[in-house]
Amino acid sequence: MKTILLFVLSAIILSQSYGVAHGAExxxxxxxxxxxxxxxxxxxxxxxxxxxxxxxxxxxxxxxxxxxxxxxxxxxxxxxxxxxxxxxxxxxxxxxxxxxxxxxxxxxxxxxxxxxxxxxxxxxLSESEEVIEEVTEEEVIEISEEELAEGCGEGTHLEDGACVLDETTEPTPGSTFSAPTSGFNALTYSIVFTLAIAFAIMIVLYLISRGSRTKTA
Structure with a gap:
């Protein structure tokens, strides 16, 4: 009997405590x-x-x-x-x-x-608006090939957007003579130069020979 009474009292106390706790919330x-x-x-x-x-x-x-x-x-x-x-x-x-x-x-x-x-x-968080500036075709500064070629120095020409050396360069007026680079022209000038030297030697020998004859006479 005492056990039953203690159980009932405990249940009442717990229920009241639960109600107070939830009431406080x-x-x-x-x-x-x-x-x-x-x-x-x-x-x-x-x-x-x-x-x-x-x-x-x-x-x-x-x-x-x-x-x-x-x-x-x-x-x-x-x-x-x-x-x-x-x-x-x-x-x-x-x-x-x-x-x-x-x-x-x-x-x-x-x-x-x-x-x-x-x-x-x-x-x-609010997304920050990033302004992305897109360059359109109209905004691109187009440079013509003629303007690019003007930037190349003497003896060079524009090729694929870059300045490259010319393969052959013609001498300008007042410039020193430069021998041609082709094989035929080089051979021709070599023969002419050899004949000129031989002719000069012949003239020198002729003058020496003439001088000797004059002294003998």
């Missing part, structure tokens, strides 16, 4: 006006404290609102006074140097050390 509430926000938008946060009594000095104090990023860093923390009916509301701008991560952000609200609530929302 509903004392403080918090919500946002949207489940996701983009960079630059305003986050509307609102909620209430159900057992708030303005005349009670043990309950008449502000709620603390803390915003935590996905990596655990605290983005913002502030205290908001309650209205006479226990409600509260505030705005948090979704912008600034601490808004670096995409993902779920958590808003925690506490009224005292053991009375709190929380909610989450998704933050989306």
């Amino acid at each position: 509903d004392i403080v509430t918090v919500a946002t006006d949207s489940s996701s926000y983009e960079e630059g938008e305003m986050i509307s946060v609102s909620g209430s404290v159900s057992d708030y009594v303005e005349s009670d000095p043990f309950k008449n104090f502000d709620v603390t609102i803390k915003l935590v990023a996905p990596n655990g860093n605290i983005v913002s923390i502030s205290q908001i006074p309650l209205n006479s009916d226990g409600s509260y509301s505030t705005f948090i701008p979704a912008q600034g140097p601490l808004w670096k991560f995409y993902g779920d952000y958590t808003i925690s609200v506490s009224h005292g050390s053991d009375r709190n609530a929380s909610t989450t929302f998704t933050f989306v």
Whole structure:
């Protein structure tokens, strides 16, 4: 009999404790006006404290609102006074140097050390618009082959967009004589040069011979 009574009392105590614990969770509430926000938008946060009594000095104090990023860093923390009916509301701008991560952000609200609530929302970083300047055919500066050829120096010509040396170069007026490079012309000039030397030698020998005869006479 005693065992049955102890079991009944334990069940009653546990049920009451469970009801108190879950009732405490509903004392403080918090919500946002949207489940996701983009960079630059305003986050509307609102909620209430159900057992708030303005005349009670043990309950008449502000709620603390803390915003935590996905990596655990605290983005913002502030205290908001309650209205006479226990409600509260505030705005948090979704912008600034601490808004670096995409993902779920958590808003925690506490009224005292053991009375709190929380909610989450998704933050989306705005895509930066990268301006890619595409060069069209009309914007390309076309250079004619004649203009390119003008840039080649003397003795060179334009070939496949590059300046290359000429294979043969004709002598310009006033320039020194240069022997032709073809085989036939080289042979011809060699024969003429040899005959000229032979003719010069004959003239020298003739003059020497004539001088000797003059002395003998």
